[in-house]
Amino acid sequence: MDGLDDLLKLLTLVKANGWIGAFSEDRYAPSGSQKIIHGAHLPYSEPLSSLREAMQEARVCLKAVEEAQRLLKERLRFLRRLSKPPVLEDGIGRLPDEVLAIIFETGHCINVGNRRQFGLTVSHVSRRFRRVSLQTALLWTHFQNTYGEIQVREFISRSGQLDLTVDLCTSRISERVFKLLCEHSHRWCSLHILNSGIGPVMTKLGTPNFPRLRQLSYCYEIDISTWSMPMLSHVEGWRRILPDKTSLLSQLTHLEFHITQNVDVEDFTLSVLDMKNLKHLSLEILRCELAEDMALSDMTLSALPKPHSIHIDKLEVCLIQTTQQYSSLLFGSLRYLAPTIIDMTVFDLVPTPANFLP
Secondary structure, X not given: OOOHHHHHHHHHHHHHHHHHHHOOHHHHOOOOOOOOOOOOOOOOOOOHHHHHHHHHHHHHHHHHHHHHHXXXXXXXXXXXXXXXXXXXXXXXXXXXXXXXXXXXXXXXXXXXXXXXXXXXXXXXXXXXHHHHHHOOHHHHOEEEOOOOHHHHHHHHHHOOOOXXXXXXXXXXXXXXXXXXXXXXXXHEEEEEEOOOOHHHHHHHOOXXXXXXXXXXXXXXXXXXOOOEOOOOOEEEEEOOOOOOOHHHHOOOOEEEEEEOOOOOHXXXXXXXXXXXXXXXXXXXXXXXXXXXXXXXXXXXXXXXXXXXXXXXXXXXXXXXXXXXXXXXXXXXXXXXXXXXXXXXXXXXXXXXHHHHOO
């Protein structure tokens, strides 16, 4: 390797004299003698000849050092890649079981779309992970009515007495499994109804009682007039607003509503008016046009509070391919709200955004 011998001589000098001694400027101080170098070029006198020779040695050594540095950097990167798994394994091994359980709970909460799979996955990593995960009740609190009876029983036994999240995504369900879930309806805290046939099935089993239910989301019109939900505060709905049940609407603090067809603005306005404790209103309005007979009646207009007279924390509005006339009527019906934060998003407005907002 070019320059390696010169580099070894330099390092030997450093070892003998130290860094300061090896690079002392006194080594290159001029002396009285003259040294003549014969070659292809004119001869150089001292100290120029020695200085040129020292500079060449330094260049060769520096090139060798740069090559060594490049190779050492590559080796470091390689060693770091190799060390990641054992470092991770060692770090996890040092964690107390209580801390590992907290990490599992955090992963369960973050992985909203597939919480069931998260618990099953970590329980199959190792014997320790399985032991800790089976003792972490939160990992087993998310249910779907597509689960088999054995799986539902296992999840229930592992969940302790924690609140349960239930997704009802199909009406084709084993009656035994559904009854088993409903036996624990007093623990349901979040209910997602994703199929139009779920309502009749629940009604057939008796009057639903959900003393812990705080969040309800639905994609189809449902009859909840006989449901008992004293703790309900968050609702997310598509197409239709909740029925005008004042005792229920007045306890809501968060409403997320997706308008995917021409919802009657007057019905919507009256429902929102009944939400006396509303703090957060989120609306997604998709492809809505104003019908010829759609308008607020004089009675509704007279019932509206003064503009900007009712405080809420946040108003979110997303307009997608919606006409100006429909949006104007909807916003006019909500002009009494005074939100601290307004978040508005628009896509493909009719007409163009430049003419949509005057």
